[in-house]
Amino acid sequence: MPDPRLALFVHHKCGTVLLQNVFRDIGESRGWYYRNRRSFSRGFPSKAGITMFSHSLWEPAARPSPMRGVHVVRDPRDVLVSGYQYHLRTKEPWCSSTDFTGSSPTAIPYIIRHRSDDFLEAYRADLAGQSYQARLNELDRRGGLIFEMDHFARWTFEAMEAWDYERDDVLEVTFEELMSNFDDTFARIFTFMGFEGRLFEEAMETARTQDLSRKSEAEIEKMGHVTSKTTSRWRDILDEGLLDEFRSRFGDLPERLGYPAA
Template sequence: MRYNVVVATHHKTGTVWMDGVFKGIAADLGVAYIDFKVWYEHRREQLSEALKAPFILLSTDSDFRSHGSLLEREDVRVLHLIRDPRDVVISAMHYHRKSKESWLHEPVPGYDDVTYQRRLKGLPNTHQRYIYEMEHSSGGTVQDMLRWRYGRPDCFEARYEELRQDIELRYWRRITAFLGFDAAERKICDAHFWRNSLFGGLSRLGNRHVRSGDIGQWKREFTVPLAYAFIGCFPGALQALGYEADHNWVLDLQHAPPRRRFGDSALRPLRELSRAFSFF
């Protein structure tokens, strides 16, 4: 390894996928594999020493707390992974309804001490459950993606959608070359990427953590009212992250009534929604 490698993801943007890939790479290359959150919470006093040796580090929320300077080190290359926020909401809602992660089963202050999962499952319909996700866990994830400092020269800004379709590993090989792996190491990287991908090894073995993993799930899941609610919660997020140029994607939804692109009259519902949410 020419550089130490930092992998920065967000909840439901391919975190478990990247964990499997890079944990395997680290094991084969004989370098330390550091789950930043686990070390920060349970082995913080040892973390600074661990970051002196050759390592591959994963941050599951792209928050490096007091170790933010790690991203500026000359001996570090970073892979940052994002996903379409609309698919984040969909994936997170379904995952949170069934997951056994401990935080989902802890009482939530302000909700009569009902747990996150129980509150989510108790809502009357899918629309309300998606709204709940937008206003809570997934809302935090979207804000985290927006707060990330883009444009770092030593960071490869990757998209889940590109990796999910990368059957020929062209995109992945661009990433591993950028991260500084040599030719022999890149073959190891390729093997672990394929083995942990839904179009590769996992297609045969399955993965209970993954419900779908498809891209563009929002196109069949989002209704027009839900789309308006999404824009109200995250105005400009899709544009800032490069997923949409404007709000016209709402008009392309399967259940959207045929009409012209967003002009003044079409924008009126958004303005009314914005006043209700006080976000615009």
């Protein structure tokens, strides 16, 4: 187990699969146990050396372990667009399920499984007997984007806003930095986590195998979570009416996270 433990705090459509692939491979090469916590969590899994918190729904344990982590955010407008496009076609079970029964209901996404029964019942009512994916696909693009705003995008933005950006044991990074300056950004991450010498070089080699800019278009087409090498598409998708809908719900959230208003 590495000391300190390593933590990856991400949000939906903010480089989750990229960081998972890089750090899972690093963990396997070093014998460090990798875990992914998709729901709300306190502290670390007992045996994990590397833990990904897929929605950054995390609170420190009463006796926190020494930790070095990275937290990744993305322009919320691109989170909205990318999430909408992903949910139209993903094969994740929750997205195509209508099963709200049992001890672990398939139709409830992990990001809201810790919410109250009243909240989950309201979500179920919003689906009107359909799956999330079916609901999106019956709507036109404008309606689908507004539905996404009111559901998965909203939940993601709430987690982004709740995050503590002042932690000195977590490096803040943007998805845009990862995409535009891949090698230097991963070098910052690995250096912050204490990687040196051979470990640092091997980690950089591992990371480069996941760099989209180094992949062919044919390779991109085979990746279920990626549709394009283009990092930002919100300006092409969100017209002024949709931006008004966004602002009426989330105000100046992009600016609060360090992104330009337009």
